[in-house]
Amino acid sequence: MxxxxxxxxxxxxxxxxxxxxxxxxxxxxxxxxxxxxxxxxxxxxxxxxxxxxxxxxxxxxxxxxxxxxxxxxxxxxxKIRRVKTQKNLFLQEEKELTCQEYKRLVKAARAEGKSQLALCIETIAVTGIRVSELKYFTVEQVKKGRIEVHNKGKYRRIFLTASIRKKLLMFASARKIRSGCIFVTKSGQPKDRSNLWSEMKALKKKAGVSGEKIFPHNLRHLFARVYYQTTQDLTGLADVLGHSSLNVTRIYTSNTGEIYQRQLNRMTILQM
Missing domain, CATH: 1.10.150 (DNA polymerase; domain 1)
Known part of the structure; x- marks a missing residue:
């Protein structure tokens, strides 16, 4: 082993x-x-x-x-072949995190005095990053206004809005973090998926959000849906998310079956 x-x-x-x-x-x-x-x-x-x-x-x-x-x-x-499954391009309603629910999570974290958790959630949601990319958010890179990620031989650049950049620098200053990673645990290690997931789950009652919807990667999906609804630019979204395949990006921008049902109901031209 x-x-x-x-x-x-x-x-x-x-x-x-x-x-x-x-x-x-x-x-x-x-x-x-x-x-x-x-x-x-x-x-x-x-x-x-x-x-x-x-x-x-x-x-x-x-x-x-x-x-x-x-x-x-x-x-x-x-080697064994994987089990073939039909791809489901419809988002499951019970797992879709809405903008309102996301905002309630941030507010709940702030109300609990967990400012770092609130900023983590907001940072992922407004940038669309993977949780593993939080460690690249250093004081030095945030000051530049962009995050450069080198991982598995690949390079990509994450862009920051002026608002999130200001919040990150203010947080670092308040915590007296003058260099290095901004999001760290009490032991000084970079935040990872497991500890962020457990902290987010603890907010479900106060935020009034189903536990099924609360996991870090769902924030990335929320970003993708909002970005696409705003720009209708699938290729640009793929670049922002760091996807090499548009098919993967399509899954991120999926609507719920309920939305497709409403759209079908409006197609009256074919009705007899």
Missing amino acids: VEFEKYLYERENAGATIRKYLTDLKCFFKFLGEKTEIDKGRLLAYKEWLIEHYTVNSVNSMLAALNQFLTFCGYCEL
């Missing part, structure tokens, strides 16, 4: 991805039990077992970890 972890690191996988793969592999080894020899039959049996116990998305995620491990071991011919 140590060598596999090193292999993933050298392939420049993110730390969270490496931890996820290692956890998923433990599940595979537990399935194997004492008989550790593997062949196509046992791998397919494992896939069937996963399908019985996990959602399709989880199954495919765990198979991705397994296939990486098989590649590492030199058994590419044993």
